[in-house]
Amino acid sequence: MDSEIYLDRNTAVHRLDPRTKIALMVFCFVVPAYYQNPLWVVPVAVLVLLHGLFSRSLGNLRRMRYLMIILGVSSFVLWNLFTKGETRLFGFVYQESLAFSVGRTIMMLTMIAAGMIFLSTTRNEEFVTGLIRLGLPYRVGFAISTALRMVPTIIGSVWMVVEAQKSRGHDLDAGGLVQRIRNHIPLLIPVFVSAMRNTHTFSMALESKAFGAHRTRTYWLDPRLKLADYVVLGLTLVLLAAATGLRIAGYGRIAGLKEF
């Protein structure tokens, strides 16, 4: 797995201020969760897809395709178990629960896509600067962005160790599910130990560049809100206000649905 999620493209979305991109991501996470009815979730999903299309970052979703397929199928099936309705279709499936499960599945996939589009269009340094400009202490922002960057690296390392062991004849797929999980556990140790060893190198590299030497910092990146940012932020706020208003007015619900 390539550890770099960011795609270096010169699109209008890439050029936006990181604060605008953070606001867009928050919008994409908040609004789909407002509604139960899939017909109300779909417009937000379409907006996210357009966002990905304009930023030419939809290709990065391939990285998450297996997770998205598994999550989509399991979410679609399981939400029917967790909810009830008034119109039974067959077995445990009600018309209302079926509609709800479709809505929740689209919502989850939309959120995953929004997260990946954000990481595909925002450099790590931009994300940190954006968080700092929003008031987060520098070191906390740095820890968050570093963690985000390390996740694919660690997953990639795990796969590399797994493949190396398989090539030496270690059968990881033997036994049932629990046995398979147990087979993988010893392989995680070298990954973690190597990651912790890298902590030293990383810390030294940072300190040699005077990380934390002074309480106040200057930044090479100096993002400023431009006209395009104000337009996008304005549109986002209007859409958020409208979506919130509609939600409060009771739109987007499924009549007869009983959750939990």
Place this chain on the structure above:
Amino acid sequence: MWRHTRMVILTALSAAIYAAVLIPFKGIPIIPGVTEPRPANVFPPVFGLMFGPAGAWGAAIGNTIGDIFGGTLGLGTLFGFVGNFYLGFIMYKMWGAVGLVSCRDATPNVNSWRKLAAYGLITITSSVACAVIIAWGLDLVGLVPFAFLAITISLNNSLIALVLGPPLLLVLYPRVKKMGLIWTDLMIPAEVGRGFARHLGAVLMVVGALGGLLAGLGVAIGVHGQQILKFATGNLRGAGTCLSVLPFLALMGVASFMLSGREQFTEE
């Protein structure tokens, strides 16, 4: 803590490892969008003990990153942030305060029966505290019933941490110690909250966590008609459940200030 570059990197590392193991299991949900089998829950207790505050912040951030990549970001993430923070926080704060770990050797390892017992007690406390915080929050906002979620998260957190935590700690501790990455080797006592009456603090933390679980379950089942491990039963947003758990959450908050962690700064 944030003053130390290595603690900042350890926060990122704990978060990344936690998230990296959480994400693949997002595809096998227990409650879609809320929780799933979490073998990764072995890490917050282990990292909390070894990396102290960096492990606690790492658990909170890692859970949030897991939610972002797993498509489960939502209102629950806020309560998940606090709950997962406590999952790591209670581990290092209570380690030297439960009376089982000697002041002369407070190293965060399970190389004696007394330390193993301390690990078990603190793991159960932190797991239940995390469950009570998240279940209380999600019942309050009307997403998932307390009776179902509190039990699910408590079991999900504690079983895996009790089974896999001790061997993982035994394997990792000597290596991490050799690298000089144990939190007491990186920080100085003056940087850790002084605390007061820490043994009483430990008792209050246990009472807060377990009391919150029992009180919440009692009211959710008895008053609001919820059923353990059963859906579409009872009422959500039950004022009784929320009010009955609230004093225990406050107790956990008070206990957090009473506990210190300074007692672990001992020469080996």
